[in-house]
Amino acid sequence: MDPIASYLIVSLPQSADSRGWLEQSLNGGKSPIIPFKLDEFQIGTLDSLVQESEELSKLDQQLGSSVSKIVDILSSVTETSPTRSVLGKPVxxxxxxxxxxxxxxxxxxxxxxxxxxxxxxxITLDNDVRASYQGYQTAKSNYVAADRKKNGDLSIKSLHDIVKPEQFVLDSDHLTTVLIAVPKNLISDFQHSYETLTDFVIPRSATVVATDSEYTLYTVALFKKYQQEFITGAREHKWHPRTDFVYSEEVLNNLRKEFDLTRANESKTKNDLLRLAKTAYSDILAxxxxxxxIRIYVESILRYGLPPKFDCSLVKFDKTNKNLAKSKKELIEKFGYLGGEAFDKNNANLHEYASLVDTDYEPFVLYEVDIV
Known part of the structure; x- marks a missing residue:
């Protein structure tokens, strides 16, 4: 899914020159530079920061993927693109x-x-959304199946609103009625062949029950003993025996209830999912x-040393990501020296952590973030 905006998040040692360069020189001064406020955290030991750096890297990716997944879910369930908001604000x-x-x-x-x-x-909220989405998918599949029974063509739809008791041989020890959906282009074949498909088909018993754009539905009367043989022959002729249908008032009433229940359940689970997903988008993105x-703070200390003296900024790009790669290259050309000097200059004790700092980063603390 295309982002609605992209950012580079950059943290650099405090310097009036670096702030001025970002605003005036990066991308020719065309990209908005927005301060990203960092609070001071209880950092503990440097060993603990290295461990937390690895955990934060994985969690950052996981939550970013969760946000994208929720957007995909919202887009698949709604016909229009939902408004993205976080805690009551546009994202x-x-x-x-x-x-x-x-x-x-x-x-x-x-x-x-x-x-x-x-x-x-x-993560709990993400799991709730995934479970809700799975429940909705199940409810939707059940409704689609019920809808096909109600509104499909005569070869698949439920026939409870079509057939009537008088069209069937009922309560006979020897005779039965078979329903056949015949494609329009095979009607002539059916009319000339059905009586000879097997023994003991009642002559001229084929009666039209209903028709649609693709099929004509017939009843045919025959002896029960030859019903399966007739059905097999019908399939060989590419007709569609409706063996799923047995005339029963109880079954018909259950089919009517099934459609109403699956439609109501699909609607309810959809609305529940939308409410949960919108809440989850807000809370998980926050x-x-x-x-x-936290990750920026931890990485900045590991790179620039103590006490924490660094500034963090958002560099904003539109949804086309135009000039983002160019700006990233400019940043690395300007501040790449920090990768070789920051550890010595700020705190010699950080030397041992240099190889452990998040390898996703450039020579200084730099993120690329797509907002979807």
């Missing part, structure tokens, strides 16, 4: 004005605990960006 407004939800995620808690709380909530905020 891009939420991202560009992001601030940490301190009332929900207290900043005096260790990073590991924050990650656990955010992840558990988001959780995703809280995880991103």
């Amino acid at each position: 891009l407004n939420y991202i560009e004005s992001f601030s940490w939800n301190t009332s929900k995620y207290r900043l005096d808690k260790p990073i590991k605990q924050l990650i656990s709380v955010i992840a558990n909530e988001a 959780a995703w960006f809280h995880i991103k905020a």
Whole structure:
């Protein structure tokens, strides 16, 4: 699915020059530069940060995939593209004005605990959406099957609104009635052949019951002993015996109820899914960006050292991603030196962590994020 907007998220050591360069020189000054506020977290030890870096990388990808999956679900269920909102704001407004939800995620808690709380909530909600979607798919399949019985052609549809008791031989020890849906182009073959298809077919018993654009439905009377032989011969002629149909008032009433029940259940599960998916999109995307905020903070410390002195910005691109690759290249050309010098300059003790820092990143902290 095409993104509605894309961002580069870049964290750099604090410098007036870097901020000015982003605003004036990156992509010729054409890309909006939006501050991305980072709070201070309880970081613990550097060893714990390295462990959390790996966990955050996986969780970031997982929640991003969850958001995309929910958008796919919403698009498949609704005919129009649903409005994307997060906690009451248009999604891009939420991202560009992001601030940490301190009332929900207290900043005096260790990073590991924050990650656990955010992840558990988001993953539980993602599982709920997947289960709800599976329930809807089942309900939809049941409704489609019931609808085919009600509104399909005469070779497959339910015949409870078509046939009448007087069209059948009922309560006979020897005779029975067979229903045959005959394609329009084979009617002549049927009329000339059905009486000789097997022994003891009642002559001239073929009676038209109904017709549609593709088939004509006939009843044929014959002796029960030869019913299966007649059905086999009919199939060889490419007619369609309706062996699924047995005239019974109880069965007919159940078929009527089946259609109504499956239609009501499909509608209910669809509405339940839409409500849950819209809520999940909001909550999981919010959780995703809280995880991103922690991840940026952790990676920035691992790259630039302590105390934490770095600025984070969003570089915004439209949905065509135009100039994103060019801008990424410009950033690496300008700040690539940080990959070789940041560890020495900020904190010699970080040397041992250099090879463990998230390999998805460039020589400095850089994300590419598509919002769908």
